[in-house]
Amino acid sequence: MHVFITGATGWVGSAIVEDLLDAGHTVTGLVRDSHKAKPLIARGMKIVSSTLDDLGTLRAAASAADAVIHTAWGRDYSKIAENSEQDRQVINALGAALEGSNRPLLVTSGLLGLPAGATESDLPNPASPRKSEATAREWAERGVRAATVRLAPSVHGLGDHGFVPILIRIAKQKGVSAYIGEAQNDWAGVSRLDAARVFRLALEQGVTDPVYHAVADEAVSFKAIAERIGNRLGIPVESREPAHFEWFAHFAKSSMSASSARTRASIGWTPQGPSLLENLEQPGYYA
Structure with missing residues (x-):
């Protein structure tokens, strides 16, 4: 083809x-x-x-x-x-x-x-x-x-320049890895x-x-993402108001979780890569 x-x-x-x-x-x-x-x-x-x-x-x-x-x-x-x-x-x-x-x-x-x-x-x-x-x-x-x-929302791996690196950049700039409110929202992920x-x-x-x-990861707690980033950067992990995230606030407070059951059955897709939280352990994400 x-x-x-x-x-x-x-x-x-x-x-x-x-x-x-x-x-x-x-x-x-x-x-x-x-x-x-x-x-x-x-x-x-x-x-x-x-x-x-x-x-x-x-x-x-x-x-x-x-x-x-x-x-x-x-x-x-x-x-x-x-x-x-x-x-x-x-x-x-x-x-x-x-x-x-x-x-x-x-x-x-x-x-x-x-x-x-x-x-x-x-x-x-x-x-x-x-x-x-x-x-x-x-x-x-x-x-x-x-x-x-x-x-x-997170298509992850070393070299990623999407949503998670934006969160890392904000955390570095403001000295805190933040989530909004009680962090009730989840994000999906895929390598x-x-x-x-x-x-x-x-x-x-x-x-x-x-x-x-x-x-692949159908629902990863946004708070868990913030915690992983904070732990890797050695900075506090705290709740903040949406304004902390500036233009990115709408994404940071949104729930973007999903099932892929039908896709897996329809095309025979089985994810093989690491999870989002596993990838966030890699030092390359924070260079």
Whole structure:
């Protein structure tokens, strides 16, 4: 299978590329920086050098592929409105390129806004600013074989630059590893390599479900995460008001736990990596 993937050099995207190549598929990746893509090019990935704003190039690359995976997302997590609009436009371009064919499209989303302990059957919150899944569902209604992989809020491993490193950075800056209130909220987690395998297995099994959950640790207490960070940094672990986290407060107080039972049964996915709390024992997270 020839797969076109956006975000090919990203944290999750690069792992997907390597997993696809290891399984014998061919891959074309959208990259902004060809120098950053050199290791993947050496592995056999072809590249399209462009950006998410170049919708014409995205449509052309999608039209030439057997399947499309969209993982790219704006670099600044605090600019969720701008990132969400760009994401919606990209998915529309990819969907238009695949319309009328049976070629699958996998897009990426998260668990924010879903009920605690969400299953694959739960629908996205219409109030959520991120419209990745809603846009994919619109294309599915038009006959495109589109589905969503919901990533756990922590896709962890050395080199992680997502939510947990943000918590570590805040803790270092403020001298306390904090949680909000009584810390009643939980986060899900998944190792980077396990997350990548969800995308490949979903493609190989024909993308028969509308939603897949890349979730290994279904519910990790946010307080336990704060405690692990505090212990590793040697700083207090204390409750704080939401303002302590500034723009990240909405994420820090949210419950983002989920089940992946249906995904595991549907595509034969069994997580193999370490847990989130195990990974947080690694000194590399705090360098």
